Amino acid sequence: MNTRSGVASYTPVPCETACASCDVRALSLCAALRQDDLSVMERVSTVRNLLPDEILIHEGDPARRVYTVTKGMMRLSTILADGRRQITGFLMPGDFLGLADEETTSATVEAVTHSTLCAFARADMNRLLHDHPPLQARLMQFTRAALREARDGQIMLGRLAPVEKLSSFLLMMSTRMEARGLPANPVPIPMSRTDIADFLGLTVETVSRSFTKLRNQQLIRLPDAHHVDIVDRRALAAVAGIDQA
């Protein structure tokens, strides 16, 4: 289970740490830095690899590090005393991890798929932010965007019906793929039905039924459980309540 793949320390050729050849650089926080400033950042960064379901952060842990996701997918979640879980967001390559917290982490963070992250000690990051105003500005933008996303989440959770929630979710996933220059149409859905349920505030069964409904209405096709082919984007958006683009 937690078979550490032994890649915690640098590989001989630090391909991932080479910011210059980083494929999420344009999307990530680092885009705010010029080539030469990038090396300053590179010097204080370490790479972290995670296996599926491996836990990176336990809610309540001290917030010692911040990260940029470079590969894979992460989930942010909170678990109530009786085991109920709410997933508050998924992180994809380019996303920043650590926007909400100052001292203590406010969510558990786990890998959905095999993931790679670029880690920074919070103190180092603070110094970088202080020395590079554009970096600070970009972090602010990221935080604002995360706030808007969380509020969209509130709208979805509070006022959408199950099929609407799922439609909204699928469109969001598609949009995020597109934003990363990846194919947006057959959307890969790496997370389990349980994860989707805990994100949408539903049960697994209801999620499954909602998938079936959308399939029966010819709005989507399901090549397999983890790939959704959006057949009628417009109609899907209409079902979603036309929130998302």
Add this chain to the structure above:
Amino acid sequence: MNTRSGVASYTPVPCETACASCDVRALSLCAALRQDDLSVMERVSTVRNLLPDEILIHEGDPARRVYTVTKGMMRLSTILADGRRQITGFLMPGDFLGLADEETTSATVEAVTHSTLCAFARADMNRLLHDHPPLQARLMQFTRAALREARDGQIMLGRLAPVEKLSSFLLMMSTRMEARGLPANPVPIPMSRTDIADFLGLTVETVSRSFTKLRNQQLIRLPDAHHVDIVDRRALAAVAGIDQA
């Protein structure tokens, strides 16, 4: 409805614009400024008074101004095409308005009660932020806090049962009163049951029934519809799922 003791226009002496004597200064963004820098801020600020239910911002409007709430209470909301509404948050004195947006506003903002705000042109605020790093830092903290709050909202909306939602809401209101140095025990609830419902993702009827349940369990008393006396805070927190403090 709730006769707030004030009149729209205030005393001849513009008490509200006098930052030096502002009673929410310690709570607000401005706390980051020294006495003399405060005058710079004061010079570019204007006061805005709002009557109950008066609309300050329509979702989609250009985000020309930002505000600090000095009196009263505001609500942030989004309305879906078919009229369903989700309230994503309430703002109280000291709270900053405009954290999430850059170009376009992402929520409608209305006054719950007679409210007073301190307004700044976004351009002016940006200049202030640029010239005063501590102000920038404080804005960042506020944004982070708002993000944590929105995520708490997601948890509440996604995974709590109606009574749990209401308990959680009441405790939150109480906590926020306390944070402002105001009496935390008989909690004033200025907003309507409809507002509460749209915040908690419920219907008015369910909110009302949940109030009744909590009253019947002796956890709260209801002197009137807009005041809640928390009788057993511990038990209420237990019902809430012990999220909030």
Add this chain to the structure above:
DNA sequence: CGCCGTATTGAGCACTGTCAATAACAGTGG
């Protein structure tokens, strides 16, 4: 090929939303 975890489907029920009636309340005008 068989096993195990995940996803889907089915049946029944509890809960919450809907619709409707009543009650409390505030503001208005006689």
Add this chain to the structure above:
DNA sequence: CCACTGTTATTGACAGTGCTCAATACGGCG
């Protein structure tokens, strides 16, 4: 001051939706 009216809150009855429990199907992997 009180009756009248419109608004808001509460309560009741009922139905539909989504959850619970249970069975079946699918798919990856040994």
